[in-house]
Amino acid sequence: MGLLSGLFRSSEILGIAEETLEFVLESSEATHPNEYMGFLRGTEASRLGLDRDGLVITDVLVIPGTSQNSVSATVKTNSIPNDTKALGSVHSHPNGVLRPSQADLGTFTRGSVHVIIGAPYGRHDWQAFDSDGKPTTLHVIDVEVPDEDDFFHFTQEDIDEELKWN
Ligand SMILES: [Zn+2]
Secondary structure (H helix, E strand, O other): HHHHHHHHHOOOOEEEEHHHHHHHHHHHHHOOOOOOEEEEEEOOOHHHHHOOOEEEEOOOOOOEOOOOOOOOOOOOOOHHOOOOOOOEEEEEEEEOOOOOOOOHHHOOOOOOEEEEEEEEOOOOOOOEEEEOOOOEEOEEEEEOOOOOHHOOOOOOHHHHHHHHHO
């Protein structure tokens, strides 16, 4: 069990970044009365300055090809990227019902945390579910999410540092 528990611990989902939650709430409201749908991705907590193992949800991969039907959004299976970093999903219910539909339960098997956002898209108009569709706690973490650019752009200082050692 040693190795397995170690793996599980390192991929533990600690929560969702506050600005990411705000982003999905705003996006869901902007998409109303249609459904908003995306996949959740995470960043290692240590890269966000947290002294913990685990992942924080920091990114949403918005799914193109989501049905424009406001009753039920259907994601075309072939448009789902084969992305091993996806931790789960997020989608909105324009009718405000914070419960997974039968169709939702079928898709929740992919990933471990699934967020449903309901109209009127206020700060508390959402609920997280596990892959069985049971309500689960998702902590909101006040952490600064770096822009992608910050990860991949070297500063002159970094370059100088590289040159010094080569
Ligand atoms: Zn749904």
